[in-house]
Amino acid sequence: MALINIICFGPLSDLMITTTCEANDLSSLKLQLEDTYPDIKKYTYNMAVNQRILTACLLNDNDTVALLPAYSGG
């Protein structure tokens, strides 16, 4: 199991989500987070691994996974 940093933005930053998590891959991390924080599922969001938006990948220790709901800049 890899130890992952989690950062959340926009409305997801209001959900008090953990800042670290153990997971082997992105899909299982997503399931684990949605299971623990079911409010996440109310949002459409992407996940970025070390700043790259990905839908699936294996994770390594110290990877940073960001939860990115729809942008609203400008």
Add this chain to the structure above:
Amino acid sequence: MALINIICFGPLSDLMITTTCEANDLSSLKLQLEDTYPDIKKYTYNMAVNQRILTACLLNDNDTVALLPAYSGG
């Protein structure tokens, strides 16, 4: 014959064209000016009668005819 005011702009303002002229209509005025100042014919230009671009019309005393070569604003 109507007494017409003539104003010239852009490169046509360099040709020392008369500021008044007698003419009955726009076409004859144009011919008369091109006859007297043949350099006018080197330019593509429109004519405005009292600020309206026209190709033919009768002229009245005190009408102002402007010779407008291609614009180059902006």
Add this chain to the structure above:
Amino acid sequence: MAPNKPKNIFINGPITPAFIAESIQKHSSKKSIGAHQLFLGQVRADVLPQGAITGIEYSAYETMALNIAYQISEDAFAKFNLTCMHIYHSLQTVEAGQICLFVFTSSSHRFDAVNACSYVVERIKAELPIWGKELFADNTYIWKKNLI
């Protein structure tokens, strides 16, 4: 809203960054505006056989230009959902590097300001009776020709 009569668009000499800043500042009280589009024309120091252009001296058939600018403004307000629209054009001499044209459109959402700005700029270039005399360091000049 479109003004209900032609307003002056001419500024003697260059349009300064301070003037542009002031125009922007004035719109901070219009709180339905979400987007501004600004077009600025700047005098280029193009190099021609006579040398580099040092500036452009602008002249206009002023009364006719103001009437046409008013018509362009009315058409822009009819065609786009604008909050504000302003046109400024220099007369007299504007040096290379200085600004000679300022078109400013504002709307709630960006589509209208963006598209109106281009619409107005194209019409200004095509329809306003304004002429530029390109000046050279040796006091000669040639009349500017716009690309069609």
Add this chain to the structure above:
Amino acid sequence: MAPNKPKNIFINGPITPAFIAESIQKHSSKKSIGAHQLFLGQVRADVLPQGAITGIEYSAYETMALNIAYQISEDAFAKFNLTCMHIYHSLQTVEAGQICLFVFTSSSHRFDAVNACSYVVERIKAELPIWGKELFADNTYIWKKNLI
């Protein structure tokens, strides 16, 4: 030319008219520029059931946003014949009527500046990881949703 590494685009608080004027002024020494296009995003005081929006508090995934802004800039320089391009976006609180986004493109002829500006604005809205929290007078907020 495009910068060769990400440069900061973020400004804490509003983008002031004075800052915009200074940016314009800096370009007066670039004498091949003939056209500038500026897009400004201004915070609207939209009225929602909670009341009128008093301001927007912006936050961003900053490092990721800077990398993407750099990519957008590189793409704009590849696609259009630009002399300069600048992007500025606010972080923290911007009040209604103040400016939160400033995109500035410059080119010799207007086509490139005009089209690049819209290209960059659309990509900023779609791709930069920035979020706005719409603030109300009673200290409540809702997360801003951009129109798609």
